[in-house]
Amino acid sequence: MTSDYFDRVEAAARFLRGRLAEVPSIAVVLGSGLGAFAERLDGALRVPYTEIPHWPASTVVGHAGTLVCGASASRRVLTLAGRAHVYEGHDLPTVTFGTRVLGRLGVKTLVLTNAAGGINTSFTPGTLMVIDDHINLMGSNPLVGPNDERFGVRFPDMTEVYAPRLRAIVDEAASAAGVAVRHGIYVGLHGPSYETPAEIRFLRTIGADAVGMSTVPEAIVARHMGLDVLGISCITNPAAGVLPEPLHHDEVMEAARRVSGEFMALLEAIVARV
16 A cells, blocks of 8 residues: 555545535445446436546446446435456555545445355355355455554454344345345455366365455455445356356356346345345
8 A cells, every 4th residue: 555545545535525416325336247236226426437536447347437326215325336356457455445435435334246156056146145254365455554544443353344234134125125145155366267176165165155356355444444344246157166167257247137136126125224
């Protein structure tokens, strides 16, 4: 983290304060193929990432690269349609820049979504998994380096990264929306290659139910800043070795599209209750 990192975060937050009539208390980060939720918001203001000072570009297929603020279930919500990833060549402060800006804007609740591979053999493509906890195997931590107390304390507690209150709300919202959800542990890896079958067997052994290449750094930074965090994975494919088939990103996108109706219904029900 460079010495002017806080100033760059503040510059982006200041720009967005000038564009937003009010800052919602809840924000949602939309993962690969899950951006349709942002398209359904009423009275939406759309700000391309390219217009926001210092904001990293989103270059992956399925990530629109747009901040969208609008209403869902009569509730104002801020959405990030797309995120930056370590595998694109970004360092972790860059990957978590958007999360830092949301925290400085005054967002209180952050919903992190992602497309993930299913390690748990009972998870089929289209399963929506509430993240109960995570395992960080990305090789580093976004808090490495000098700590800026304006963001948070040096050693933040990670006992409950994903708020139990919010996880309970998901169960209630899922029941009301008629959407089935599962719970599990998400493991974050560096990417961009998919994991080998041997790695998936290892990850299953240490307790992981789903695997992906995002979310973990954002969750750590959000907790560092005192935000309440909720995580939801859309299981888009069985992880390597679960089935005797190769993995392709276009299949991930297609699976996310197939479940988008249920996913959006769930998000709308969650936003209405948080």
